[in-house]
Amino acid sequence: MDEDKKSSRPGVIETEITMGPVHSAAIEPYRVRLFVEDEIVKDAEITVGVNHRGIERIMEGLPVEKANSLTEKICGICSNSHIWNSVLVAEKGLGIEVPERAAYIRVIMEELERLHSHLLYLAHGNEVLGHETFAMRLFYIRETVMELLRMIGGNRVQYGVSIIGGVRPRCELDEMRIQKIIQGMDYLEEKIADFADRFVSDPMVISRITGTCPIPKKEALRLAVSGPTLRATGVELDLRRDMKEYDPFEFDVITQEGGDVKANLLMRVLESFESIKIIRQAIKDLPKGPITDRSWEMQDTDVIKSYIEVPRGRLYHSYRLEDGRVRGSIVRTPSMTNIGAMQYACIGHHITDAQLGIVQCDPCFTCTDRAIQIIKL
Amino acid sequence: MSLKSYSRARAVHVMLVYTGGCNGCDIEIVNSIFSPKYDAEQYKIFLTWNPREADVLVVTGPVTKHNEKPLKAIYDAIPEPKAVIAAGACALMGGVYKNIHGDIPSEEIAGPVDKIIPVAAKVPGCAVRPEDVLAGAVAALPLLLEAK
Numbered sequence: 001m002d003e004d005k006k007s008s009r010p011g012v013i014e015t016e017i018t019m020g021p022v023h024s025a026a027i028e029p030y031r032v033r034l035f036v037e038d039e040i041v042k043d044a045e046i047t048v049g050v051n052h053r054g055i056e057r058i059m060e061g062l063p064v065e066k067a068n069s070l071t072e073k074i075c076g077i078c079s080n081s082h083i084w085n086s087v088l089v090a091e092k093g094l095g096i097e098v099p100e101r102a103a104y105i106r107v108i109m110e111e112l113e114r115l116h117s118h119l120l121y122l123a124h125g126n127e128v129l130g131h132e133t134f135a136m137r138l139f140y141i142r143e144t145v146m147e148l149l150r151m152i153g154g155n156r157v158q159y160g161v162s163i164i165g166g167v168r169p170r171c172e173l174d175e176m177r178i179q180k181i182i183q184g185m186d187y188l189e190e191k192i193a194d195f196a197d198r199f200v201s202d203p204m205v206i207s208r209i210t211g212t213c214p215i216p217k218k219e220a221l222r223l224a225v226s227g228p229t230l231r232a233t234g235v236e237l238d239l240r241r242d243m244k245e246y247d248p249f250e251f252d253v254i255t256q257e258g259g260d261v262k263a264n265l266l267m268r269v270l271e272s273f274e275s276i277k278i279i280r281q282a283i284k285d286l287p288k289g290p291i292t293d294r295s296w297e298m299q300d301t302d303v304i305k306s307y308i309e310v311p312r313g314r315l316y317h318s319y320r321l322e323d324g325r326v327r328g329s330i331v332r333t334p335s336m337t338n339i340g341a342m343q344y345a346c347i348g349h350h351i352t353d354a355q356l357g358i359v360q361c362d363p364c365f366t367c368t369d370r371a372i373q374i375i376k377l
Numbered sequence: 378m379s380l381k382s383y384s385r386a387r388a389v390h391v392m393l394v395y396t397g398g399c400n401g402c403d404i405e406i407v408n409s410i411f412s413p414k415y416d417a418e419q420y421k422i423f424l425t426w427n428p429r430e431a432d433v434l435v436v437t438g439p440v441t442k443h444n445e446k447p448l449k450a451i452y453d454a455i456p457e458p459k460a461v462i463a464a465g466a467c468a469l470m471g472g473v474y475k476n477i478h479g480d481i482p483s484e485e486i487a488g489p490v491d492k493i494i495p496v497a498a499k500v501p502g503c504a505v506r507p508e509d510v511l512a513g514a515v516a517a518l519p520l521l522l523e524a525k
């Protein structure tokens with residue numbers, strides 16, 4: 001606690017509680033200031049910036065292949081989304097048509113990543129809730145996804161599947177891999193369903209999370225929240241519906257009502273089933289053919305923009321190409337806008353709920369730490 | 378054997394500090410200690426977030442300029458004897474963030490870790506594999522146990 005301040009109302013003491021940059025409740029370094037009155041959070045402020053590595057500046061002038069693999073290092077949770085979107089930018093600019101099989105493999109990887117991100121979210125959420133048994137259980141389930149990712153990409157975290165024109169030859173799905181994925185999906189479906197059953201039938205957990213830190217729909221739209229956090233407030237908005245890569249697949253856009261911790265946690269559970277559904281369809285209809293198209297030529301392009309839906313929301317990449325080098329790269333990650341929701345979720349609630357309110361919006365400050373200033377227009 | 382080293386031999390507390398990498402290494406380390414598959418807790422390695430309780434400091438990330446001071450402060454707060462494990466390519470040599478632009482000095486990165494605090498064990502990988510993290514933690518143990 002930094003200092004005690006006398007507020008205008010007698011008898012009420014306003015306290016500022018600061019956490020961070022390194023703090024036990026959060027793995028990632030960020031700073032939260034909570035202004036507390038009578039144990040109720042009156043205002044919250046989240047600051048990032050300790051992590052600033054200047055990825056966009058490092059990308060400036062790098063050959064585009066190198067820059068693409070660098071984008072992967074923006075975030076260790078959704079590394080595939082970054083490299084995928086960055087490659088999409090180049091492909092859009094150069095007019096490359098990706099072979100169908102490669103597009104399917106990319107979708108499979110993205111959905112596997114969504115599974116791993118959602119399971120990590122659930123585990124982290126349960127840890128913050130104080131339910132370590134659930135958290136460990138989820139880490140165990142998640143291990144299956146990690147093994148599949150390692151099998152396809154060769155690494156557990158940075159798998160680097162997409163390259164310009166397709167996917168890396170190493171990531172070809174042969175019979176053995178396909179079988180493993182099918183088995184993995186059966187296992188995951190069963191285990192996640194088991195977990196969900198236990199989770200919703202635990203009265204302690206449910207009473208703790210119902211109605212905690214809600215974000216109303218209107219507020220979520222005003223703060224431009226994206227991804228599952230937005231859908232948990234009841235807005236049916238999923239960029240996957242508009243992406244041509246997802247056209248062949250049948251899936252539902254899950255929404256929940258209320259935007260509280262319960263809606264957010266259930267949101268991730270239900271979305272995991274949709275991801276399993278997509279992976280199953282992709283495996284079933286996996287087209288034959290090459291996985292890389294190398295018949296493209298480098299040329300200069302204008303600024304190209306690309307939005308995709310990633311596990312945590314909406315991801316934006318843009319750059320232009322000049323002599324095969326990247327110029328003026330801009331990346332915007334979903335947590336950037338979701339920070340507003342995190343602050344909002346804390347306000348007006350008990351101080352013990354604050355951490356839950358932050359965690360329910362699926363924070364990832366590592367990837368967000370590139371912005372310099374948020375300007376309100 | 379003093380009481381301290383006696384109790385140390387029974388429980389090693391690991392503190393994880395994250396200094397600006399990509400999150401990949403951190404999750405793998407938490408995974409290796411927490412997840413039932415690797416489960417370092419069965420070897421009596423526990424995760425703590427309090428430097429005064431910690432014996433081993435695991436550092437990931439290339440140490441950004443902003444993180445240099447907090448890292449030093451955390452290192453100083455850990456009681457002797459202590460060991461530092463640098464985990465991941467970032468912590469070992471600055472990773473892509475420091476090296477991808479060749480010899481041009483980086484404006485953001487102050488690391489690698491051994492430039493700032495003494496490192497006892499180095500775990501390579503991008504991201505580190507949980508098995509390697511366990512091996513690294515085990516390699517650092519003699520430093521703690523043999524110290525008086």
Ligand code: SF4
Pocket residue numbers: 073076157158397398399400401402403437438464465466467468472473502503504505
């Ligand atoms: S070593 Fe690799 S995985 Fe680990 S923090 Fe650095 S970039 Fe991320």
